[in-house]
Amino acid sequence: MGCCGSNRAAFRVAPVGPAPAGPTGGAAEVRLRWRRRVTAIVDGPVTRTRYQVSVDSPLVSVDARDAVGLLRTGFFQRVG
Numbered sequence: 001m002g003c004c005g006s007n008r009a010a011f012r013v014a015p016v017g018p019a020p021a022g023p024t025g026g027a028a029e030v031r032l033r034w035r036r037r038v039t040a041i042v043d044g045p046v047t048r049t050r051y052q053v054s055v056d057s058p059l060v061s062v063d064a065r066d067a068v069g070l071l072r073t074g075f076f077q078r079v080g
Contacts, residue, residue, distance in 0.1 A: 030067040031079040034058040045069030 034040075034053035042051045044066030051060050051070075059079060062070060070076045 028064040029061040030064050031059060031061055032067065032070060032076040033079050034060065034075065035077055036075050042070065042075075 034055075035058075036053075037055050039054035039056075040052075042053060043049070044051065044063055046065040046069065047063045049063060049066065051062055051066075053060050067078070071078060
């Protein structure tokens with residue numbers, strides 16, 4: 001007789017909500033500049049959207065819901 005194992009598995013795969021349709025998921029975009037001298041793929045803290053940034057392409061449009069968390073890292077600055 002299983003007690004928690006099957007419930008944990010079900011919880012892990014249960015969707016939390018609809019996934020964003022694209023990079024913005026219908027939300028406003030914010031332009032940010034990557035301040036580091038490395039190439040990276042950064043996950044948005046809210047949408048989990050992956051943003052690719054580099055010294056060669058430092059400007060990126062991010063979902064406004066991710067912007068606050070990304071700015072807090074100190075690796076980005078707001079443009080415009």
